[in-house]
Amino acid sequence: xxxxxIRDVSYTYPNGFMAVKRxxxxxxxxxxxxxxxxxxxxxxxxxxxMNGLLRPSKGDIFIDGLNTKGYTTAQISKRVGYVxxxxxxxxxxxxxxxxxxxxxxxxxxxxxxISNRVEKVAKLAGIDRYLDENPYNLPFSTRxxxxxxxxxxxxxxxxxxxxxxxxxxxxxxxxITKLINYLQxxxxxxxxxxxxxxxxxxxxxxxxxMANKQIIADKNKRDVFWDFNVIEQSSIKQxxxxxxxxxxxxxxxxxxxxxxxNYLFNSKKKV
Amino acid sequence: xxxxxxxxxTYKYPINDGQSALKxxxxxxxxGGFYAIIGKSAAGxxxxxxxxxxxxxxxHRGDLQGELIVEGxxxxxxxxxxxAKKIGFIFQNPFTQISGVKDTVFDEIAYGLENLGxxxxxxxxxxxxxxxxxxxxxxxxxxxxELSGGQKQRVAFAAVIVMDPDILVxxxxxxxxxxxxxxxxxxxxxxxxxxxxxxxxVEHKIELIAENADYVYVMHEGEIVHGGKMEHVFSDPKVLxxxxxxxxxxxxxxxxxxxxxxxxxxxxxxxxxEKELKKWMEKQEVY
Ligand SMILES: Nc1ncnc2c1ncn2[C@@H]1O[C@H](COP(=O)(O)OP(=O)(O)OP(=O)(O)O)[C@@H](O)[C@H]1O
Ligand SMILES: [Mg+2]
Numbered sequence: 001x002x003x004x005x006i007r008d009v010s011y012t013y014p015n016g017f018m019a020v021k022r023x024x025x026x027x028x029x030x031x032x033x034x035x036x037x038x039x040x041x042x043x044x045x046x047x048x049x050m051n052g053l054l055r056p057s058k059g060d061i062f063i064d065g066l067n068t069k070g071y072t073t074a075q076i077s078k079r080v081g082y083v084x085x086x087x088x089x090x091x092x093x094x095x096x097x098x099x100x101x102x103x104x105x106x107x108x109x110x111x112x113x114i115s116n117r118v119e120k121v122a123k124l125a126g127i128d129r130y131l132d133e134n135p136y137n138l139p140f141s142t143r144x145x146x147x148x149x150x151x152x153x154x155x156x157x158x159x160x161x162x163x164x165x166x167x168x169x170x171x172x173x174x175x176i177t178k179l180i181n182y183l184q185x186x187x188x189x190x191x192x193x194x195x196x197x198x199x200x201x202x203x204x205x206x207x208x209x210m211a212n213k214q215i216i217a218d219k220n221k222r223d224v225f226w227d228f229n230v231i232e233q234s235s236i237k238q239x240x241x242x243x244x245x246x247x248x249x250x251x252x253x254x255x256x257x258x259x260x261x262n263y264l265f266n267s268k269k270k271v
Numbered sequence: 272x273x274x275x276x277x278x279x280x281t282y283k284y285p286i287n288d289g290q291s292a293l294k295x296x297x298x299x300x301x302x303g304g305f306y307a308i309i310g311k312s313a314a315g316x317x318x319x320x321x322x323x324x325x326x327x328x329x330x331h332r333g334d335l336q337g338e339l340i341v342e343g344x345x346x347x348x349x350x351x352x353x354x355a356k357k358i359g360f361i362f363q364n365p366f367t368q369i370s371g372v373k374d375t376v377f378d379e380i381a382y383g384l385e386n387l388g389x390x391x392x393x394x395x396x397x398x399x400x401x402x403x404x405x406x407x408x409x410x411x412x413x414x415x416x417e418l419s420g421g422q423k424q425r426v427a428f429a430a431v432i433v434m435d436p437d438i439l440v441x442x443x444x445x446x447x448x449x450x451x452x453x454x455x456x457x458x459x460x461x462x463x464x465x466x467x468x469x470x471x472x473v474e475h476k477i478e479l480i481a482e483n484a485d486y487v488y489v490m491h492e493g494e495i496v497h498g499g500k501m502e503h504v505f506s507d508p509k510v511l512x513x514x515x516x517x518x519x520x521x522x523x524x525x526x527x528x529x530x531x532x533x534x535x536x537x538x539x540x541x542x543x544x545e546k547e548l549k550k551w552m553e554k555q556e557v558y
Contacts, residue, residue, distance in 0.1 A: 015417060038449045039421025085420045085447070086366040137286060140364050141312045163420065167363060167446040169311040169475050170516045195421075195449050198519065235451035240478055240519040244544055257519070261526045264548075 001065060002026035003189060004050065004158065009059035011045050019045040021213040022059070029157070032180060032190040034200045034221075037210035038235035043193045044085055046210070047160045050191075052076035064157070078107075081151035085162040085193075087135075087143040096122070096138075096146055097131040103154045121152035124182060126175045141167045148179065158189040165196045177203055197225070197239045201255045209234045226253045274438065274469055275300035275323060279337035282318060282327060292318040294493040296337070300438075305460070305470045307480040307501070309515045310490030316473045317363060319490070320440050322346065323471065325354045356387075359436035363443045363473070365424035369415045376418070377402070377411040380430045387434075401433040404459060420447040428456065438469045445476065457483055481505050481518045481539045489515050505539040520544040527551075 004027040011020040020042040027033065035043050048054040049061055052073035061068045068076055084090040093099040097118060104114045122128040125145040130138060135146050144164060151159055164176050173196075180203055183190050194200060200207060200221060207224045209217040211234040217224055224230060225238050238246065245254040245263070254260050275298075282293040293315050300306060308316050321327045328335045329351050339346040341354070362368045373379040377398060384394045402411055407425050410418065415426060424447040432439070441460070445453040457479050464470055474480055480487065480501070487504040489497035491513040497504055504510060508525065511517055517525075523544065524537040534551050538544035 013417065015414070017417070039425075039447070039452055040419040044419060086364075088364075088366060139313055139317065163447065166420075167312075167443050167475070170514050171311050195447075195453070197450065235449040237450035237454075240541070241523060244520070244523070244541055247541070248545055248548065257523050257526055260523060261530060264527065264552075265530060 001062075003029040003031075003064055005060075005062040006046075006050070007060045007062070009046075009049060009056045009061060011042075011049060011054060012057045013045075018057075019213060020049075023213075023215050024059075025208065025215060025218060027189060027191065029189055030184065030187040031206070032184055032192070032204060033206040033208060034204040035191065035193045035208045035210060036195065036197070036200060036224075036234065036236050037216075038212075041210040041234065042213045043210050044162055047082060047162060047191060047193065050158070050160060051080040051082040053082060077156070078154070079156055080158040080160065081154050081156035082160045083144075083147050083151050083162055083164065085166075087140070087147045090147045090150065091135045091143065094134050095131070096127065096133055096135055096149075099135060099146055100131075100149050100153050103150060107154070117153050117155075118149075121149045124152060124179060125149040141169070141172050144168075145172075145175070152179075156188070158191065159183055161190070161192045163193050163195065165194045165199050173199060195236075197237055201225070201239050209236065211235070222253050222255060225255060272302045273299055274302045274342060276340040277322075277337070278340075280322060280339060281334075281336040282322065283334040284318075284331070285333045291493055293322070296493075296495050298488055298495060298498065300469060300471065302469055303464070303467055305464050305483065305485045306472065307484035307487045308471065308473045308490060309475070309477065309480065309487060311514045314490040314513075314515075315493040316490055317442055318493075320360070320442050320471070320473060324358045324360045324440055325349055325351055356434075357436055358438045358440055359431040359434055361428055361431045361439070361441045361444050363446065365420070365427040365447060368427035368430070369423060370430075371416075374414055375411065376407070376413050376415055376426050379415045379426060380433050383430060383434050397433055397435075401429045404432075404462075405429050406455065421449060421452055424448055425452065425456075428459075432459075432463065436468075438471070439463065440471045442473045443475065444472070445474070445479075453479065475516065477505075477516045478518045478520070478540070481520070482541075489513055491515070502539065506537050508537075531555075 006025050009023050012018045037043055049056055052068055063079055091099055100118045101114050104117050122131055125148050127145045135143050180190050205220055207221045208215055209230055216233055217230045225242055239255055241257055241260050242255055250263055252263050277296055277298045280293050280296040281291050283291050310316055322339055325346050370382050373382055381394050381398045402408055405425050410422055428444055445456050460470055484501045487501045488495050489510055496513055518539050520538045520540055527534045536547050538547045
């Protein structure tokens with residue numbers, strides 16, 4: 001049985017708007033995957049249901065065999081951590097240390113355990129030098145790392161990152177890659193929503209594509225990024241390098257610079 | 272015509288430990304140009320934007336030295352409401368740009384014009400026009416708080432350009448947008464430029480800058496370390512040292528060159544990449 005099972009789930013907001021319609025998928029323990037797709041497709045709504053922030057209007061979600069219906073949001077969030085798309089929805093304390101310590105404190109850890117854990121996850125998130133700062137004095141992209149650290153501090157089984165790449169530079173991207181690898185090594189499940197196609201290529205194999213309230217594709221990245229129907233329907237794009245390979249009529253479904261260069265030089269040898 | 276001129280700007284935030292957020296910054300903005308500011312996070316890009324729109328020194332304390340001249344007048348002498356009419360500012364974080372006092376997206380976009388006392392019929396016409404331009408008709412009756420991240424960012428963008436300012440300072444306008452939405456916003460920025468607007472854009476999406484901007488300034492640790500015509504800046508591998516990133520096409524070109532030095536010209540955008548690669552392939556008599 002899969003670790004996360006989403007069975008025919010729909011969600012209608014209190015104002016009557018249906019944002020997610022009959023979505024089903026399974027996700028394994030220790031798996032990592034990306035969710036991509038057009039603005040307003042229902043990505044955030046879907047993942048918020050996985051950690052109990054929103055409850056399915058129809059259908060069921062099972063985590064580790066347990067139907068989330070029978071549990072409070074506080075209980076679910078001990079297993080499934082969600083990093084908000086907007087960090088300011090998540091930040092409540094006036095210094096970074098207390099912000100990160102909040103979760104472990106509620107778990108009832110000792111002062112020493114808490115401080116060890118805060119130090120460790122702050123380092124992982126690359127924000128250890130900001131522990132005394134007020135989060136609101138930090139740039140948006142750094143605040144995002146504060147909220148990531150908060151979820152890491154909870155030591156959950158499933159980590160959901162809602163657009164961690166938004167507004168990140170080169171260095172921030174590398175930090176996120178490092179984090180995802182670390183989580184995977186520790187057998188955590190990592191679900192990442194992103195609009196950055198290069199980031200998807202560099203970090204994931206499995207890609208779920210959402211458009212208009214539904215999952216329209218759930219397959220390997222190469223099959224997603226060379227499926228022009230899926231791309232068109234979901235307002236995503238091919239990676240830049242694939243676009244170039246496509247318009248130069250290369251006979252290979254290229255995704256990366258390395259693949260492009262290899263193709264170029266190997267076809268040279270053939271002659 | 273020179274619109275904005277910065278001379279030796281140095282700025283220190285009141286809270287910071289003696290570090291200057293901007294160090295000896297000099298630049299010139301010509302009317303009608305499309306300028307991109309790149310550089311890694313915390314390099315000083317947003318701080319620089321805040322000086323250009325007068326928030327520093329008018330609202331933030333701290334120590335500002337040097338001069339910033341907008342249309343011949345120092346930023347310190349501008350009245351903020353006059354400056355706000357001239358310079359439209361789009362925040363990096365769309366979540367903070369929503370006013371919180373309006374119940375629909377339509378009214379949210381109209382809010383700024385209302386405050387200026389523009390006539391109701393004109394407001395309606397202008398808001399409709401912007402809604403069409405951005406393709407957000409389906410959102411106009413929604414509550415601004417009941418939108419997805421990308422939808423909010425489109426609304427924030429609309430609410431500023433509806434004011435029709437001469438200068439647009441735009442801080443990462445596409446951070447929450449899907450790839451198609453991102454492309455659309457760049458099309459709109461180009462259109463605004465064609466209408467004579469001056470554009471100052473902070474953006475990490477290097478490939479789109481390389482397709483669209485006229486000039487690029489590279490910031491690093493509070494300084495402008497590189498600047499000039501976009502083509503010159505991006506074909507200089509030195510930019511990599513500042514961790515500001517290079518377009519995928521340039522990175523590809525550098526890799527090809529490593530394997531075969533006869534590939535001499537590093538492309539910065541797709542059409543150049545295609546042209547250079549084809550030319551080179553023919554010379555190699557490969558295909
Ligand atoms: N609180 C809310 N009340 C009513 N409708 C909402 C609410 N939040 C979001 N919606 C609507 O639900 C739909 C899905 O929103 P969601 O935030 O899940 O999209 P998303 O795929 O995460 O988009 P983005 O890429 O822009 O973040 C959108 O049409 C949005 O307008
Ligand atoms: Mg979202």
